[in-house]
Amino acid sequence: xxxxxxxxxxxxxxxxxxxxxxxxxxxxxxxxxxxxxxxxxxxxxxxxxxxxxxxxxxxxxxxxxxxxxxxxxxxxxxxxxxxxxxxxxxxxxxxxxxxxxxxxxxxxxxxxxxxxxxxxxxxxxxxxxxxxxxxxxxxxxxxxxxxxxxxxxxxxxxxxxxxxxxxxxxxxxxxxxxxxxxxxxxxxxxxxxxxxxxxxxxxxxxxxxxxxxxxx
Amino acid sequence: xxxxxxxxxxxxxxxxxxxxxxxxxxxxxxxxxxxxxxxxxxxxxxxxxxxxxxxxxxxxxxxxxxxxxxxxxxxxxxxxxxxxxxxxxxxxxxxxxxxxxxxxxxxxxxxxxxxxxxxxxxxxxxxxxxxxxxxxxxxxxxxxxxxxxxxxxxxxxxxxxxxxxxxxxxxxxxxxxxxxxxxxxxxxxxxxxxxxxxxxxxxxxxxxxxxxxxxx
DNA sequence: CGATTTACATATTTTGTATTTTGTAATATG
DNA sequence: CATATTACAAAATACAAAATATGTAAATCG
Numbered sequence: 414x415x416x417x418x419x420x421x422x423x424x425x426x427x428x429x430x431x432x433x434x435x436x437x438x439x440x441x442x443x444x445x446x447x448x449x450x451x452x453x454x455x456x457x458x459x460x461x462x463x464x465x466x467x468x469x470x471x472x473x474x475x476x477x478x479x480x481x482x483x484x485x486x487x488x489x490x491x492x493x494x495x496x497x498x499x500x501x502x503x504x505x506x507x508x509x510x511x512x513x514x515x516x517x518x519x520x521x522x523x524x525x526x527x528x529x530x531x532x533x534x535x536x537x538x539x540x541x542x543x544x545x546x547x548x549x550x551x552x553x554x555x556x557x558x559x560x561x562x563x564x565x566x567x568x569x570x571x572x573x574x575x576x577x578x579x580x581x582x583x584x585x586x587x588x589x590x591x592x593x594x595x596x597x598x599x600x601x602x603x604x605x606x607x608x609x610x611x612x613x614x615x616x617x618x619x620x621x622x623x624x625x626x627x628x629x
Numbered sequence: 630x631x632x633x634x635x636x637x638x639x640x641x642x643x644x645x646x647x648x649x650x651x652x653x654x655x656x657x658x659x660x661x662x663x664x665x666x667x668x669x670x671x672x673x674x675x676x677x678x679x680x681x682x683x684x685x686x687x688x689x690x691x692x693x694x695x696x697x698x699x700x701x702x703x704x705x706x707x708x709x710x711x712x713x714x715x716x717x718x719x720x721x722x723x724x725x726x727x728x729x730x731x732x733x734x735x736x737x738x739x740x741x742x743x744x745x746x747x748x749x750x751x752x753x754x755x756x757x758x759x760x761x762x763x764x765x766x767x768x769x770x771x772x773x774x775x776x777x778x779x780x781x782x783x784x785x786x787x788x789x790x791x792x793x794x795x796x797x798x799x800x801x802x803x804x805x806x807x808x809x810x811x812x813x814x815x816x817x818x819x820x821x822x823x824x825x826x827x828x829x830x831x832x833x834x835x836x837x838x839x840x841x842x843x844x845x
Numbered sequence: 846c847g848a849t850t851t852a853c854a855t856a857t858t859t860t861g862t863a864t865t866t867t868g869t870a871a872t873a874t875g
Numbered sequence: 876c877a878t879a880t881t882a883c884a885a886a887a888t889a890c891a892a893a894a895t896a897t898g899t900a901a902a903t904c905g
Contacts, residue, residue: 447888451866460880465868573821580822581797589805605789606796609836613825617833620825663858667896676850681898850903857896867886874879 429467431457433477440478446527448475472535479532480539486514487546500558501611505604507550508578512585512603519592529588551575558614565618574621578610641693645683647673649693656694662743664691688751695748696755702730703762716774717827721820723766724794728801728819735808745804767791774830781834790837794826 435453440446450471454461468474490510497503519525532540555571558564566574584590585603613620641649651669656662666687670677684690706726713719735741748756771787774780782790800806801819829836 449866450868461866462868462870462881463879466878470868471866576818577822577825580800580818583800583806584796587806590799590803602792602796606793609793612836613829613833617829617836620828620833665896666898677897678851678899679849682848686898687896846905848904850901852901853899855897855899857894859894860892861890862892863888863890865886865888868884870881870883872879872881875877 429477432464432467432474433481436474436478437481440524440528441522443522443524446475446524446531448524448528450474472531475528476532476535476537476539478528479537480542482515482518482529483539483543486511486518487543489514491550500554500561500563501615504551504554504558504614505607505611507547507554508582508585508607509600509603511547512582512591513600515586515588516591516595516599519588520595526588526592533588548575548579551578555614564614565616566614566621567618570618570621574610574614577621581606581610641683641697645693648680648683648690649697652690652694653697656740656744657738659738659740662691662740662747664740664744666690688747691744692748692751692753692755694744695753696758698731698734698745699755699759702727702734703759705730707766716770716777716779717831720767720770720774720830721823721827723763723770724798724801724823725816725819727763728798728807729816731802731804732807732811732815735804736811742804742808749804764791764795767794771830780830781832782830782837783834786834786837790826790830793837797822797826 432453435456436448439448439452439456448471450464451461453474454464464474468477490507493510494503494506497506519529552571552575555564555566555574556568559566559568559571582603584594585599585606591599648669651672652664655664655668655672664687666680667677669690670680680690684693706723709726710719710722713722735745768787768791771780771782771790772784775782775784775787795802798819800810801815801822807815
């Protein structure tokens with residue numbers, strides 16, 4: 414079993430999903446992330462006040478959108494993970510899959526990045542949850558890979574290894590950097606970085622024992 | 630000898646430097662990067678038109694500031710490089726020094742980040758030059774480390790190694806990511822990432838031969 | 846005549862106001 | 876009585892006018 418995300422809030426139901434759907438539909442056509450509650454309500458032929466029965470305010474609606482994007486990405490990334498028997502390949506798959514999906518989402522409409530960045534700057538609950546989820550999954554894969562003998566690092570090295578990998582893959586996880594590098598082949602680049610770390614986990618465990626130093 | 634930066638433009642002289650100095654002084658007190666040419670001129674007791682004899686336009690002045698910041702960083706990073714005899718330590722020193730300096734600059738005033746990002750988005754000549762410089766220096770250190778026997782990779786692996794390191798250290802070089810993580814101990818984090826790569830260059834050269842793969 | 850300033854047209858920013866949107870509470874509907 | 880709508884105050888946004896800044900060319904200074 415994989416470490417599951419703890420939904421801090423029950424998933425949206427019926428009407429709330431219709432609202433999210435319409436909001437997302439409008440984002441795809443809008444030139445920026447300036448979604449209007451009135452427009453969403455109008456498109457659904459309901460009064461805008463009714464939207465507030467399902468979302469505390471506009472930000473809550475946007476947060477809901479991001480939450481759904483992140484959860485969707487997580488689900489897809491996990492869904493295909495079984496294609497890979499090696500744990501190193503699973504690790505690569507999860508991180509690369511999330512990169513590719515986020516990239517595609519951001520590329521699909523100019524407004525998407527605004528909404529992502531809003532959530533990021535606000536340190537939304539959803540964003541925090543996603544980070545926890547991701548680290549949890551990776552920790553899990555590392556632990557199992559160690560147990561299996563595929564990874565040569567020791568259990569005590571999991572935490573430092575995760576920090577290292579998280580730092581080094583920031584270019585592929587941060588929405589703004591993704592949007593800045595849409596013209597590059599970042600999936601290929603990410604693949605190389607991840608392959609590097611996976612190979613290191615397998616054959617160069619000593620690299621994961623950090624030493625510190627002082628510099629000006 | 631180290632590969633030197635080719636100044637595409639002669640360095641600013643006399644009056645231009647006074648203008649840059651005053652502009653920088655004002656940035657430090659301004660709440661954003663919205664520097665006004667008239668204010669700089671007024672502080673120097675000259676007409677604003679006179680500024681245009683030294684800078685083509687306002688953007689050119691801002692670009693000049695960034696150029697100076699970058700060159701200054703490069704010079705400082707190189708100046709202390711001789712403290713380290715090992716090439717791996719030199720590599721770490723250069724990248725870490727630039728990170729620490731940029732971080733300090735960004736932390737010194739809220740307006741600084743605006744000016745950095747403007748230059749980055751415009752893909753200023755100075756920014757391009759800096760990138761070329763940095764890659765050149767690193768390539769140089771790698772080549773010399775290989776020659777010396779300290780690094781175990783082959784000459785043909787320099788290019789892929791550089792790409793890898795550049796991607797993986799983006800968190801420590803991109804102004805926005807730096808400004809977003811001012812509350813974290815990113816110098817320590819950078820140190821760990823760099824130590825990892827240096828140690829890999831020394832003892833795990835096979836990691837730098839990339840293989841590709843396909844993922845959804 | 847070279848260096849600098851004034852004068853000026855154009856562009857940008859700011860200000861104040863009208864309009865729209867948000868969010869809530871009171872009201873209606875089935 | 877649960878669900879939705881209308882009505883309304885507060886906040887945000889859009890817009891037009893005024894003020895200010897930018898960038899250039901003609902005028903002045905030494």
